[in-house]
Amino acid sequence: MNRELMAQIDTAQYISLATRRRNGKFVPTPVWFAPQGGAYYVFSSGDAGKVKRLRNFSDARIAPCTVTGKLTDGWVEAKAQLIEDPAEIRSALEALQHKYGWQMRLINFLSRLSGRLKQRAYIRVLPRSGG
DSSP states (O other), rough: OOHHHHHHHHHOOOEEEEEEEETOOEEEEEEEEETTTTTTEEEETTSSSSHHHHHHHOOOEEEEEOOOOBBSSSOEEEEEEEEOOHHHHHHHHHHHHHHHHHHHHHHHHHHHHHTTTGGGEEEEEEEEEOO
């Protein structure tokens, strides 16, 4: 695996998370993420397309990107899974809050007000060692 690329992903503000459709095509989405213990944690609305796609396929790709999704380097093959374990969800949320600070707290507050917080999905992304 390309260490320079992984270091760039670790320090990026956004990654593009590409999840696979049934037809095999990958759909990229810029997301906030937090690295922790060799994994990357992402949150999303529970009814988002990437969440629906992950229910069918765990194949994913990640790349550092801008807020608009423009890639700043290449793709890394990965496996992504929806997290069901409450302890891991808490750990993912803590990592995201640590990384994004007041911005994450504000999003959580607004999500709580709108009732969307309970509908949120958390995703664990594990880069494949083959890169």
